[in-house]
Amino acid sequence: MSFIQLAILLSLAIRFCDRCQVLKPDRCHHCSVCETVNNCVGFANYKFFLLFLAYSMVYCVFIAATVFQxxxxxxxxxxxxxxxKFHVLFLMFVALMFFVSLMFLFGYHCWLVSKNRSTLEAFTAPVFVSGPDRNGFNVGIRRNLQQVFGEDRRLWFIPVFTGQGNGHYFPLKNRSSESHNPLLANEDLWEESDDGSEGSLVEDHDPSVTIEMEE
Structure with a gap:
């Protein structure tokens, strides 16, 4: 760790990727390339990854139905x-095996989308001013789905980018769960009303700070 990185860490100024030597946006993590899809799965292609899992499940069902008789x-x-005989038995068992595996993976990521969490956030809660909060980015199932798939439901199952946002700013559920990223702080925050509804967007321009160093 260099002196500059140590100074940043001690001052709690910004999030910094030690591998890339660049600043890290909010909710960003240095990810290795997934060998299965030959790419990193992130904000720009998360919808395509989910559709890939869904299409693969449909393909497994098609293969199983074709050779079932x-x-x-x-x-x-x-x-x-x-x-x-070997070919038919092999196709049947492989199709079922992949279908079950993909079903669990697809179901898990659908659950993550409904909660508006990344895979890492499912294991470690993101930290806000008020402390760790697993539901800090959860703005309701409908809005969570719209952030990934967009508002037009007719395009949800079509492989075109329809997600909301730019990957730097994320709406928050509460004003108290203010983003920790000082350079890419959230401008759109969700504020709950007194009756417990999801509330409306509020503007906030006073970000807090944090840092995350890669090992």
Missing amino acids: YFLKFWVGDLPNGPA
Whole structure:
């Protein structure tokens, strides 16, 4: 750690990525490239990643449905043994295996979207002025979905970018959960009303500060 980085850490000024040697936006983490999709999954392509999981599940169902009748015939012995039997059995079991795996992964990320959390935030709560809060970015299921998929539901299942925001500013549920990022602080904050409703947007321009150093 250099003297400048140490000074930043001691002053609690900004979030800094020690690997990239650049400032880190709010909710940003240095991520290794996912070998499965050959890319990093983040704000700009999170919708496409979810659609990739959904399309893959549909494809697994299509394969299983296509070979199911032949699978039954081989299983009960109506068709003679041969190379085709291995292919059918292999396709059936692989399709089911991948479907179950993708179903759990897709369901988990749908839950994250409904709570407006990143994968890391699901394990470690983000820190705000008032302290750690896992639901600090949770502005309601409908608005959480709109941040990823957009307002037009007709485009939710089409692979085009329809998400809201720019990846630097994020609406917050409470004014007390003020963003910790000093350079990319949230301008749009959600304030709850007295009756417990989700409330309306309020403006705030007094960000707090934090820092996160990569090991």
